[in-house]
Amino acid sequence: MTDTAPTAADQPTDPPLWSPSPSGSVSTWLKKNLFRSRLDGVVTVVAGTIILIAGFRFLRFVFVTGRWQIVRENLSLYLTGSWPEEHLWRLVVVVVGLALIAGFIGGFSAGRIDDDPSRAVSLAGRDRLVDLGSRLWPLVVTVALLLALTTTIGPLLVAAGAIVAAVAGNMAGRAVPGGMSAVPVVVGVLFLTLAGIWLLNAGLSWNSWGGMVLNLSLATISIALCFPIGVLLALARRSEYPILRWLSTGYIELFRGVPLIGLLLMANVALGFFIPNSLAPGKVVRAIVIFVLFTSAYIAEIVRGGLQSVPPGQIEAGKANGLTPIPIITRIVLPQAIRNVIPALVGQFISLFKDTTLAGAAMGLTDLLGGAEASTAQADFRGQGLIAETLVFVLLIFWAGSYTMSRESQRLETKLGVGER
């Protein structure tokens, strides 16, 4: 090998927002970027004024006028709904377990990508912390805020446990030999996820779940299910069998043509027309089914775009090289197709995550948003106009989750070298 060892400097980073040019000063920077022309100057002044006023009012709200007592007292309602105290340990186990799994997946995929010296990105010690911090700061800030709002030591211990678990999982994931197939890992993760759902369900039937736990569960389960279904639909839509093509096209066009909330309402109140009530599944299952039906249609269209972006020469090379149709799809076409549409896919997942609030609204589940609304009707807080405080809190949590997903998808894209041919 003649490759020189890659250094941290090879790692793609976002362009800095403000970098002092070596020769220039603050005033030349201002001149170059904000006041280049008269129009630029006007735009800068107007926009700057608006930002300053809005920022001032927002900060005043957060630190001065906001009455955060309602959030502080209802924190467990927002996060876990009416989760019974005696079953709290189940949640703790699952949170720590999820951190372990997330760490493991991160370490496993990083290990496999780093294993290829051509794109190795190895960061050591402090650089790694800085890297993690710059990537995950919205989550860190949100968790820190939540911890600051709690009054007991328990949550702090859980957070510490989760961090330890994530680090341990990461190291274990990196230790897996690079050549190992990903199949046992995928199966293992699926199994553990199901075990986690079962563990929670044994404590509190999931039709009684609420709060952020409900939103997160709805989102992760629906994403995990709608992705493979969407891929299959996309393949079916391009299949050479007309029946498959028609079925898939019909499905996709049907579910893309109706509003999600209409489907959720229908699953909530009109299911009785189709299935006897005794057989009808609980609300959470219904919500998941609707999310999966709806989102898989969008995923299918995104993946279809990805499939079209793979040049026909790739399939011909696979055929000429003796591969049969299934490996050609799974080893050559799909990896390239999906890589090309990661941003759109993650965008769809983010939509799904946020749309889980519709399940609360349409099906009468007390999710994070529902809990926030309910809390403003409590005897202590009723009629005090506290909806702004609760909504800001809810939106912060959704934003932190969505923004992190979006950032991580960009990072994944760079790591996989999308666009490099």
Place this chain on the structure above:
Amino acid sequence: MNKPTDTDGSADPSVFADASQLANGDAPMVELVGVSKFFGDFAALTNINLKVARQEVLVVIGPSGSGKSTMIRCVNRLETHDVGRIVVDGIELSDDVRNIQAIRRETGMVFQQFNLYPHLTVLDNITLSPRLVRGQTRAAAEAKAMELLERVQIPEQAHKRPGQLSGGQQQRVAIARSLAMEPKLMLFDEPTSALDPEMINEVLEVMTDLAREGMTMVVVTHEMNFARQVADRVVFMASGEVVEVGTPEHFFTNPSEPRTQAFLSQIL
């Protein structure tokens, strides 16, 4: 080595089209009998009769659009012929998927645009088919792949991705990828046409070595020096037909068909 030899400079293509008399009585590696191919109403190939003997190097030349690609793509069923028979190593191409797979397993193909898998490392590009089709272990397939990379003189690129390689290097990887399946026949469709001039020779050298080692090769190319020095026979195609078949000597000294003469005078 058992190279077919030419004894006769005759212009009758049928004499040369019958490779079996040139080889030592073996069944030919490839046999096309009365093959025609249509794209809609357009006849891309008309009544092609051609045999390729074992260990023979057959170079196919002809103007753009004359059906050269279509012909060799029919041999491994990337295109489906409409009329006639194509037999590769005793297996006749039919709609039977097993026959198609059998032929593709023992036929390598090198494309003008390389068509390496961009998401896989060079090593994975080479080992994918041996592992999935031949059931080789990763270790065995990688050992063999490294050997092949030595042979095409780029072992140091094993862990890079195709996008990080020059065109000439990519094409040599593509050749190694085909060879990893231990093919009996190699098809080349203008392997150097997409390369910068300074990279053409490194690819032609690998192909020349391969020919010397006795690989059966069908090569579509515009590299007339390669045809002159390496080909056992040259085929000239125009408008979907085989116009003339002969030894390089015959072709480059006194081609008999006016169309061949016109084509050669243009490019030489």
